[in-house]
Amino acid sequence: xxxxxxxxxxxxxxxxxxxxxxxxxxxxxxxxxxxxxxxxxxxxxxxxxxxxxxxxxxxxxxxxxxxxxxxxxxxxxxxxxxxxxxxxxxxxxxxxxxxxxxxxxxxxxxxxxxxxxxxxxxxxxxxxxxxxxxxxxxxxxxxxxxxxxxxxxxxxxxxxxxxxxxxxxxxxxxxxxxxxxxxxxxxxxxxxxxxxxxxxxxxxxxxxxxxxxxxxxxxxxxxxxxxxxxxxxxxxxxxxxxxxxxxxxxxxxxxxxxxxxxxxxxxxxxxxxxxxxxxxxxxxxxxxxxxxxxxxxxxxxxxxxxxxxxxxxxxxxxxxxxxxxxxxxxxxxxxxxxxxxxxxxxxxxxxxxxxxxxxxxxxxxxxxxxxxxxxxxxxxxxxxxxxxxxxxxxxxxxxxxxxxxxxxxxxxxxxxxxxxxxxxxxxxxxxxxxxxxxxxxxxxxxxxxxxxxxxxxxxxxxxxxxxxxxxxxxxxxxxxxxxxxxxxxxxxxxxxxxxxxxxxxxxxxxxxxxxxxxxxxxxxxxxxxxxxxxxxxxxxxxxxxxxxxxxxxxxxxxxxxxxxxxxxxxxxxxxxxxxxxxxxxxxxxxxxxxxxxxxxxxxxxxxxxxxxxxxxxxxxxxxxxxxxxxxxxxxxxxxxxxxxxxxxxxxxxxxxxxxxxxxxxxxxxxxxxxxxxxxxxxxxxxxxxxxxxxxxxxxxxxxxxxxxxxxxxxxxxxxxxxxxxxxxxxxxxxxxxxxxxxxxxxxxx
Amino acid sequence: xxxxxxxxxxxxxxxxxxxxxxxxxxxxxxxxxxxxxxxxxxxxxxxxxxxxxxxxxxxxxxxxxxxxxxxxxxxxxxxxxxxxxxxxxxxxxxxxxxxxxxxxxxxxxxxxxxxxxxxxxxxxxxxxxxxxxxxxxxxxxxxxxxxxxx
Numbered sequence: 001x002x003x004x005x006x007x008x009x010x011x012x013x014x015x016x017x018x019x020x021x022x023x024x025x026x027x028x029x030x031x032x033x034x035x036x037x038x039x040x041x042x043x044x045x046x047x048x049x050x051x052x053x054x055x056x057x058x059x060x061x062x063x064x065x066x067x068x069x070x071x072x073x074x075x076x077x078x079x080x081x082x083x084x085x086x087x088x089x090x091x092x093x094x095x096x097x098x099x100x101x102x103x104x105x106x107x108x109x110x111x112x113x114x115x116x117x118x119x120x121x122x123x124x125x126x127x128x129x130x131x132x133x134x135x136x137x138x139x140x141x142x143x144x145x146x147x148x149x150x151x152x153x154x155x156x157x158x159x160x161x162x163x164x165x166x167x168x169x170x171x172x173x174x175x176x177x178x179x180x181x182x183x184x185x186x187x188x189x190x191x192x193x194x195x196x197x198x199x200x201x202x203x204x205x206x207x208x209x210x211x212x213x214x215x216x217x218x219x220x221x222x223x224x225x226x227x228x229x230x231x232x233x234x235x236x237x238x239x240x241x242x243x244x245x246x247x248x249x250x251x252x253x254x255x256x257x258x259x260x261x262x263x264x265x266x267x268x269x270x271x272x273x274x275x276x277x278x279x280x281x282x283x284x285x286x287x288x289x290x291x292x293x294x295x296x297x298x299x300x301x302x303x304x305x306x307x308x309x310x311x312x313x314x315x316x317x318x319x320x321x322x323x324x325x326x327x328x329x330x331x332x333x334x335x336x337x338x339x340x341x342x343x344x345x346x347x348x349x350x351x352x353x354x355x356x357x358x359x360x361x362x363x364x365x366x367x368x369x370x371x372x373x374x375x376x377x378x379x380x381x382x383x384x385x386x387x388x389x390x391x392x393x394x395x396x397x398x399x400x401x402x403x404x405x406x407x408x409x410x411x412x413x414x415x416x417x418x419x420x421x422x423x424x425x426x427x428x429x430x431x432x433x434x435x436x437x438x439x440x441x442x443x444x445x446x447x448x449x450x451x452x453x454x455x456x457x458x459x460x461x462x463x464x465x466x467x468x469x470x471x472x473x474x475x476x477x478x479x480x481x482x483x484x485x486x487x488x489x490x491x492x493x494x495x496x497x498x499x500x501x502x503x504x505x506x507x508x509x510x511x512x513x514x515x516x517x518x519x520x521x522x523x524x525x526x527x528x529x530x531x532x533x534x535x536x537x538x539x540x541x542x543x544x545x546x547x548x549x550x551x552x553x554x555x556x557x558x559x560x561x562x563x564x565x566x567x568x569x570x571x572x573x574x575x576x577x578x579x580x581x582x583x584x585x586x587x588x589x590x591x592x593x594x595x596x597x598x599x600x601x602x603x604x605x606x607x608x609x610x611x612x613x614x615x616x617x618x619x620x621x622x623x624x625x626x627x628x629x630x631x632x633x634x635x636x637x638x639x640x641x642x643x644x645x646x647x648x649x650x651x652x653x654x655x656x657x658x659x660x661x662x663x664x665x666x667x668x669x670x671x672x673x674x675x676x677x678x679x680x681x682x683x684x685x686x687x688x689x690x691x692x693x694x695x696x697x698x699x700x701x702x703x704x705x706x707x708x709x710x711x712x713x714x715x716x717x718x719x720x721x722x723x724x725x726x727x728x729x730x731x732x733x734x735x736x737x738x739x740x741x742x743x744x745x746x747x748x749x
Numbered sequence: 750x751x752x753x754x755x756x757x758x759x760x761x762x763x764x765x766x767x768x769x770x771x772x773x774x775x776x777x778x779x780x781x782x783x784x785x786x787x788x789x790x791x792x793x794x795x796x797x798x799x800x801x802x803x804x805x806x807x808x809x810x811x812x813x814x815x816x817x818x819x820x821x822x823x824x825x826x827x828x829x830x831x832x833x834x835x836x837x838x839x840x841x842x843x844x845x846x847x848x849x850x851x852x853x854x855x856x857x858x859x860x861x862x863x864x865x866x867x868x869x870x871x872x873x874x875x876x877x878x879x880x881x882x883x884x885x886x887x888x889x890x891x892x893x894x895x896x897x898x899x
Contacts, residue, residue, distance in 0.1 A: 525816075525817055525845075525846045526846075528846045528867075528869060529762060529764070529765065529846050531869050532765075532768075532846070532867060532868075532869050532871075532874065533764040533765070533768065535869055535870060535871045536764075536768040536771075536871040536874065537764075537768070538871075539871040539872065540768075540771055540871075560871075563869070564869060564870060567869025567870075568869065570869075571869070
């Protein structure tokens with residue numbers, strides 16, 4: 001695309017996105033962190049509250065194995081390391097108290113996180129399993145994604161006791177829409193509201209992908225530093241990406257406080273490896289959710305992810321199938337159409353339905369063809385010029401990238417264009433109208449950046465903020481874009497197959513033509529000779545034998561005549577067949593001169609007959625001189641022949657120009673013909689008179705018609721028995737190229 | 750001045766041969782008429798070889814050459830004659846049944862001196878032969894030997 005690049009989403013440039021939130025150098029103080037060497041269990045790093053929180057006094061370089069009160073932990077850790085399981089989660093007496101211990105092997109060592117134990121058995125995994133089982137069967141029967149979202153929100157709230165659970169779905173631009181919510185009324189409802197993409201910066205999204213659950217127990221906590229801050233293993237800051245206790249950005253804490261929340265938890269919903277959405281819990285007051293409940297929530301998040309993935313795939317498949325059916329029907333009709341463009345125009349309904357569009361256009365070298373509601377042709381042509389479509393372009397707001405298009409918002413806010421040819425700027429375009437929508441944002445979506453103190457602050461208003469979205473169509477779904485891609489390759493196949501069929505047909509015709517040529521070649525040599533011989537020997541005999549009586553001479557003459565006429569027939573036939581094969585030698589022709597010459601050639605035949613010639617204006621024409629001479633020779637010859645019995649015979653020849661054509665009429669007052677047989681007049685071997693009345697091979701008019709046809713003209717005859725006949729034919733006045741009517745690429749499609 | 754060199758008639762069809770000979774006889778030419786029945790024989794005569802090895806030296810006044818011939822066809826004979834600097838001044842007239850344009854075009858490309866489509870009408874045929882005989886055998890002065898056409 002040239003100058004029509006859509007605006008980039010701005011959030012990547014946010015200062016917030018630059019903050020290295022995975023290495024905060026501190027944890028939240030509701031637990032303690034210890035990093036040890038996995039082999040020796042020697043302390044590497046620890047949060048400064050380790051001794052206070054756990055009662056475990058572990059100096060630098062001391063091993064957990066030797067620490068008082070940690071023997072059970074050390075034993076279980078060794079067993080876990082030997083078993084090579086992914087994560088460690090256990091309730092173990094450490095120092096003076098029973099603690100929930102989370103363990104995870106990282107490149108920077110064995111990370112151990114200590115938290116308070118569950119408050120009751122119901123919060124233990126054993127107590128949570130039945131709940132999860134119930135939830136699983138419940139969402140199996142959910143009608144749609146929204147129902148799953150609603151059920152998940154209710155379940156997570158029941159598990160965690162937060163005041164409110166929101167389930168967000170992120171759109172392509174990263175805007176989060178709340179599609180499921182459950183709450184006790186303490187916090188405001190945001191169901192249906194949107195949260196701008198900048199609320200969740202890019203690096204936070206990445207952390208949500210890596211670590212599916214995150215808890216902030218209190219938005220007022222004081223971060224507890226880690227000592228040393230760098231890892232002795234690699235000298236780098238300690239990477240807390242996977243740590244449950246990871247301290248979060250102060251900006252986020254401020255955001256929470258602005259939102260009126262004292263604690264929060266997020267569970268990621270990953271669909272096909274992408275952060276599809278979040279289950280997000282909030283309470284007004286600080287709230288701890290113990291590790292076993294969090295594990296249950298994480299599992300629930302995975303179940304929801306899988307369910308959504310399955311639903312979305314099923315929906316896509318169903319939609320794809322529906323579009324495929326439309327495509328198949330449309331293709332079947334296109335294959336039967338004389339050409340692609342015609343086929344599309346005649347099947348505008350399915351053509352538009354293929355992309356759920358309200359208008360469609362085909363842009364080719366021959367011009368623009370449209371169905372449904374589209375902008376004017378010249379706007380479409382300019383659009384194609386601007387888009388420079390190389391593959392597929394899907395635009396939801398044409399006005400955004402081409403302000404002049406605002407005028408056509410009601411027909412073409414959405415544009416889906418696909419190129420069909422690599423050689424030509426041909427493309428197919430689908431259009432959608434503007435759909436004006438009102439969107440509820442959770443506060444104005446522009447994130448406040450710096451206030452007077454020069455620090456970064458998040459926005460502080462989450463009151464419903466209504467935005468009217470204009471000049472946008474409904475979005476083009478991936479399934480629709482996929483459908484037009486499929487359609488493109490299918491029609492390319494059709495075009496290719498047509499070209500192939502044409503090549504085959506041409507090949508066959510060439511072969512047939514060659515056969516015909518060799519056939520007529522043989523005829524011209526071998527069939528003519530015997531007639532020539534008959535005539536020759538009959539003549540020789542006549543000259544030699546002086547004593548024949550009249551009857552014998554009559555017989556001999558009949559033999560000569562018969563062979564002569566058969567010979568002429570062969571000549572005429574050959575002439576006729578050659579006409580189809582030889583090239584036209586086109587040039588400017590003075591019809592008046594041509595007619596005068598042809599007329600002169602009949603003078604010997606007309607000796608002793610009085611024929612009145614009525615020759616009027618004859619213009620110039622464009623054609624093959626030899627062939628047009630044949631036309632006049634045959635038509636005037638017919639007129640001379642069929643006026644034979646008339647006493648006051650006349651033959652009229654006149655011409656006129658009309659438009660880019662010349663029209664000639666040759667009429668006579670001869671014996672005429674019955675209009676009932678006019679259809680047979682121009683057929684090969686068609687004769688309307690008995691042989692003894694008029695001579696002829698029955699090919700003359702067929703030849704005339706063939707010549708006129710090859711010149712791109714038409715011929716008609718009128719007549720009545722005993723009253724004469726009239727033949728009118730048209731010829732081009734100028735060459736096709738002179739009059740600029742040559743159409744290139746007529747065969748395309 | 751009458752040129753009394755022979756006329757070479759190359760014709761395989763016995764009836765055409767007879768009719769052509771009859772037509773030539775009517776012209777009352779003094780020239781001998783040598784008949785070759787195929788292309789090979791025609792070349793043998795022209796190059797004085799084979800059965801013509803002992804013939805009187807000299808080129809024919811004209812070659813009347815049928816297009817369709819056994820063994821070596823008329824166009825091939827024509828090509829040989831017109832591509833041979835020693836032969837190419839010999840007038841060659843194509844006598845043929847063919848009305849095919851490609852034969853005509855090919856003949857002229859090869860340098861034929863005249864091309865006659867044998868008419869079905871015997872009188873027309875007779876006139877054509879007579880004209881040819883008169884023109885090439887009687888009126889047409891051969892170039893002096895040794896001077897070649899450009």
